Amino acid sequence: MDTVFGGAFVTMRRYAKPLFGLALLVNLALAVLVAAAAAVAYVAVSDHLHAIQDTPRDPRWADFRPVLLAFGGVWLFAAVGLTAASAFVQASCAATLHDAVLGRRATLRQIWRRTWPRTPSVLCVTLLLGLILMIPLLLFVATIVSLFLAMVLGSDLAYGVFFLLMLTALPLAAWLWVLFGFAPAAAVLETARPVEALRRSVRLVRGAWWRTFGITLLGGLTTLVLSLVIRLPLTFMTPSPRPYDPSSPTAPDAADALAQSLPHAGAYLALSVAGSLVTQLFTMVFLPLISALLYIDQRIRREGLADVLLRAAQSSGASGSVHE
Template sequence: MPPPPPKPGVIPLAPLGVDHILGGAFATMRRYAKPLFGLTFLGVAILAGLTLGLDYLAYLSVKTQLDRIIAAPRSVDWTDLRTVLIAFGAVWVVGMVVSLVASSFVQASSAATLHDAVLGRRAQVGAVWKRAWSRTPSVLGVTLLLGLVVVVPLVLLVVLFGLLLAAIASKAPLVAFSLFPLVMLLAIPLAVWLFVRFSFAPAAAVLEGASPVTAMRRSARLVRGAWWRTFGILLLGGLITLIVSLVVNVPFQLAMPTPQPYDLSSAQEPVSVTEVYAQILPSMGRSLVLSTIASLFVQLFSLVFMPLVGSLLYIDQRIRREGLADVLMRAAAVTEAPGGPGTPEGPAAPGGPEAPGGPGTPGSVE
């Protein structure tokens, strides 16, 4: 029997099976929980704090209009409604931008932590933060480009849905209903195919220091010929995330008491939003707090687990096609040597500016 491949970190340095990829993701979360979940929690906390702060400011700016709408919901003035929509619409736009930045930072921090986990090195939170933050703009660019690429077929679906409604209005329902399933069969698989084809781009942007466009090209090149395998493992990772979400959230949802409704008709004078929530929330009690904690746990798990699975798939394809295992073995050997990477006096990590091949070329990782 040949000797087993070396395993300095969470995965063996050889072509990976499904068990190695999923097991490596769980092992990374277990051994490197501090940088992984610490930075992820920080990103989620900043996003939540900023969102709540903006929501509160928007509420204060339209409090009078909201009170009038709640007090007389059947005679809403369009001016009041427009003011409320503009205020909370602006908050939603800012929240989406901040959410994209936070999501990109979490993906970058997951890939940066995995870089050390594969080599068996200790990952310092500060070092992972610097590496992830420096690559966040590139990952954000990948996210925006991937969103545009995937949205194109979905926009086509929306346009053709509008044509469907127009056909129904013109009394040609048979043609419309025969066209819509065909469009669904074309647009949704195309969006899924594009998503899987470029699913390695965030990992390439972090581990190779690639620009967004270069990372997209690298992903397309690595996925070519392995699309179904990549799709199957990503789907399996998504199913695991869904199962964890159901196992954690469903018991709390079933145990949560039904909030007591607030009867606006019994009020002698106009009520405010604060008074409504002041009566509803106390009835939720401890269950609401526990449910919020469970939802936060599920969110942290999903934000970390899927990027790890995608990054491990990326490493697996580079091991199979580009001989990355040899580069990782040499890097792991340098790591274990006195004064190697991971110690204050050690040299630069493999694939850095001094390393042969540099970032973005086959056979190197940053």
């Protein structure tokens, strides 16, 4: 565990530019695209928005429907974009780690060129894993339904079904997530196709599930602690706005009260966005690094990958591929 966590932090320190630089560029590009999509959606349905807000009559479904479709499309576009961005960052982490274990320098341009061709494979792995995880998700939905029926009907049988489904859905989701967790690294470092990457992950995790689960869980807890360390001080540092009482004779106008609170709100918003960005970048880079390091560690333990890496590092003209 110390080797994996230490390797992740050392890699982030020595290869900060390609790791965090690419993650930052991808997130900024996604933010610009989503903002542009939202602006287009707003312009497209602005008449309907004005009809909803300014018309004295009750809004009609004919006004709501275009607005819901437009901004629902923006949300869908953002979700797809975030999935693709996460796949790209996962691929870039594995590609950077390839040079890190060989002791080579890696520039942002080199990692970009190596990452881009493998991103579709990692994206397909992510989508396939999402489909696989639909099984525990459906069980979880059934759990919620059984709890609702238990509360409405007061049936002991419904409560029993709720606890049974809960005990099944969560462990199954965790088991599947860990079982296929090495697939993105295999898709990049072995140039494996999506289905083959999933199979490779199953073969490598078999017999080491609990170790993989424990280290992955600690990685998730680490990101949670970092998020709390960043967000809690911001929460306590935010000044509480003075209560606004319009009936008081000394109370300022509503516009003046809003203007007085804007500087504090603007500063808090800027700090909050900066903190969220730092947390997002750390999470996007740290967790894939942990997974890729566990993948390499398992291959070293089972397949003698250390000898291959040593020969590749000592060979001045070798490509250093880890899929030998």
